[in-house]
Amino acid sequence: MHIAEGFLPPAHAVAWGVASAPFVVHGVRSLTREVREHPESTLLIGASGAFTFVLSALKLPSVTGSCSHPTGTGLGAILFRPPIMAVLGTITLLFQALLLAHGGLTTLGANVFSMAIVGPWAGYAVYRLLRRFDVPLMVAVFFAAFVADLSTYCVTSVQLALAFPDPSSGFLGALGKFGSIFAVTQLPLAVSEGLLTVLVMRLLVQSSKGELTRLGVFLAKKQSRTETADATEAVAR
Amino acid sequence: MSRNAKINALLLLVVAALAVLPLALGMGDHKKEPFAGADAEAETAITEIEPDYEPWFSPLYEPPSGEIESALFALQAALGAGVLAYYFGLRRGRRQGELRVLAQREAGEGPAAGAPGGAAESAAGPRPTERA
Numbered sequence: 332m333h334i335a336e337g338f339l340p341p342a343h344a345v346a347w348g349v350a351s352a353p354f355v356v357h358g359v360r361s362l363t364r365e366v367r368e369h370p371e372s373t374l375l376i377g378a379s380g381a382f383t384f385v386l387s388a389l390k391l392p393s394v395t396g397s398c399s400h401p402t403g404t405g406l407g408a409i410l411f412r413p414p415i416m417a418v419l420g421t422i423t424l425l426f427q428a429l430l431l432a433h434g435g436l437t438t439l440g441a442n443v444f445s446m447a448i449v450g451p452w453a454g455y456a457v458y459r460l461l462r463r464f465d466v467p468l469m470v471a472v473f474f475a476a477f478v479a480d481l482s483t484y485c486v487t488s489v490q491l492a493l494a495f496p497d498p499s500s501g502f503l504g505a506l507g508k509f510g511s512i513f514a515v516t517q518l519p520l521a522v523s524e525g526l527l528t529v530l531v532m533r534l535l536v537q538s539s540k541g542e543l544t545r546l547g548v549f550l551a552k553k554q555s556r557t558e559t560a561d562a563t564e565a566v567a568r
Numbered sequence: 569m570s571r572n573a574k575i576n577a578l579l580l581l582v583v584a585a586l587a588v589l590p591l592a593l594g595m596g597d598h599k600k601e602p603f604a605g606a607d608a609e610a611e612t613a614i615t616e617i618e619p620d621y622e623p624w625f626s627p628l629y630e631p632p633s634g635e636i637e638s639a640l641f642a643l644q645a646a647l648g649a650g651v652l653a654y655y656f657g658l659r660r661g662r663r664q665g666e667l668r669v670l671a672q673r674e675a676g677e678g679p680a681a682g683a684p685g686g687a688a689e690s691a692a693g694p695r696p697t698e699r700a
Contacts, residue, residue, distance in 0.1 A: 333607045337623030338614060384648030388641050391587045392603050396596030399606040431640050432627035433607070463653040465649045491610060495617045505617060514611045519590075530579045531652075536571065538659035 332402070332445055332487040332513065333427065336435025341492045348440030354448045358417035364450050365415060372411070373533075375542055379407035380419040382531060386524060387423055387446075393516040401524035402483050405476030406531060408451035410546055420447025445486035454479025466549070468536075469529050476528035480521040484513040 339347070366373055383477055386403030407550040421443050427433040434442045458475035462468075488509040497504035535543060543549055569577070596602025614621060631637035 335607060335611055335623070336627045337625035338621075341624065372657070374655055377651055381648040381651035381655070383631065385645050385652065386648075388645040390605065390641075392590045392596070393606075394590050394595055395606075396590070396599045396602055397606050397609055398603045426644065428627070429629065430631075431637060431644070432630040435625065435627055437625045442627060487610075491614065495614050495621070497617055508613055508617070509610060512606050512613060516606045519586050523586050526579045526583050530576055533572070533576060534656060535577075538656055538663065 332399075332442065332484050333424075333434035334438040334441050334487065334491065336428070336432065337437055339434075339438050339441055339490070339494050341437075343490070344437045344440060346440075347438075347444050347490065351440045354414070354417045355421050355443065358414040358421075361412070361414040362418050365411065369545070371542070372546075374408075375539065376411060376415065379410055379416070380422065381478045382406050382528075383416075383419055383423050384426075387427070388528065391520055391523065393519050395511075395516045397512070397516050399484075399513070399516045399520055401520050401527070402446050402450055402480050403524065403528075404446060404450045404483070405454040405479035405524065406457075406528050408455040408479060409472060409475055409532075410543075410548070413448070413451035413455050416451035417443070418453065420519060423447075439481040441487075441490050445483045445490065449484035449486045450479040453482035469532065472532045473525040473529050477521045477525040480524040481514065481517055482518040485510070488513045489543070517522070 362376070364378070373562065383403035383406075386401040388400070390398045390400045402420075403419050404416050407419055421439075424434055424439060424442050424446060428435050428439055428442075454475040457478045458471050461471035463475060488506055491509045492502050492505035495505055496502045500507075539547075578658070590596070631640055
C-alpha cells in the first residue's frame with residue numbers, strides 16, 4: 332500500500348497530507364493523555380506499535396503471483412482506539428519512508444490516510460458492531476483485523492485511481508486496475524493478518540487479563556448483553 | 569501440549585500455509601517477474617496509464633543495494649518482534665512472581681493458624697520476602 336516517493340502529483344500529495352494531519356495531531360493528544368493517565372498502558376501501546384512494525388515488514392506471497400504485506404493496525408485500534416493507532420502507524424510509515432525508501436515523505440499523507448486512519452477506523456467499527464451483536468471476542472478480532480488490512484489497500488487503490496484516471500475508461504477503469512493489483516493480492520494476506528491478530532489477542536487474554544479488562548475488551552460484551560436484553564424487552568413491550 | 573498451545577500452533581500453521589501455497593502451486597509462473605511487490609506493480613501501472621509521468625521527488629535516502637534493504641527490513645521486523653517478546657516475557661515473569669508470592673503467603677499463614685508440623689514451612693516461608 333506504500334505509494335512510492337514522488338508518485339502522487341503535488342496537489343494530491345498536499346491534499347492527503349492536509350486530510351491526515353488533524354487525525355495524527357488528535358492521535359498524539361490521545362496518546363499523551365493515555366500515557367499520562369495510565370502509565371501502565373505504555374508497555375502495551377509499545378507492543379501494539381511493535382506488532383505493526385513486524386507485520387508491515389512481513390512481505391508475503393499471494394495468489395496473484397505478487398507479494399504484499401499486512402498492516403497490523405487492527406490490534407492497536409481494538410485495544411487503544413483508532414486515534415492512538417494513527418500515531419503508531421505514522422511512526423511505522425516514517426521509519427519505512429526514511430530508512431527503506433519504501434513509501435515516501437511526499438506520499439506520507441496519503442499512506443497515513445490509508446494505513447493509519449481508514450484501516451484502524453474501519454477495523455474498529457467492525458469490531459464494535461460485531462461485539463454489539465454478541466459475536467465472540469476472537470471472531471470479532473479476526474474480522475476487525477481483516478477489514479483494517481483490506482480497507483487500507485482499497486483506499487490506496489482509490490487514491491491512485493483519483494490521481495491517475497485511465498485515459499479511456501476514467502476513474503473506474505483505473506480503480507479496477509489498481510484494485511486488482513492491491514485488493515485481490517491482499518485478500519489471503521488479510522486472512523493471515525486476522526489469524527495473527529487473533530493469536531496475539533489470545534496471548535494477551537492469557538497474560539494480561541487485568542489490562543484488557545481496563546481497556547474494555549471484556550467489558551464490551553457484558554454491556555452489549557444488557558443492551559440486547561433491553562432491546563428484547565423493548566420489543567416485547 | 570495444552571489445548572491453548574494447540575490452537576495457537578494451528579493458527580501459525582494456517583498462516584504459514586497461506587504464505588507457502590501460492591509459491592508451491594506456482595501461482596507466479598504466468599508473470600515475467602514472479603512475486604514482485606504489489607507496490608512496484610502499482611508504479612508500473614501508473615506509467616502505463618500516464619507514460620509521461622515523472623516522479624517529482626526522490627527518496628532522501630535509498631538503500632544502496634537489495635542486501636542493505638533486506639537488512640533494514642529485517643531490522644524493522646526484529647525491533648518489533650523484540651518489543652513484543654519483551655512484553656510477553658515480562659508479563660509471564662510478573663505473573664509467575666505474583667503466583668509465587670501468593671503461594672508463599674499461603675504457606676506462611678497456614679501453619680501460623682496452628683497446624684502442627686508446619687513450623688519448618690513457616691520458617692522457610694517468609695524468608696524470601698525478607699530478602700526482597
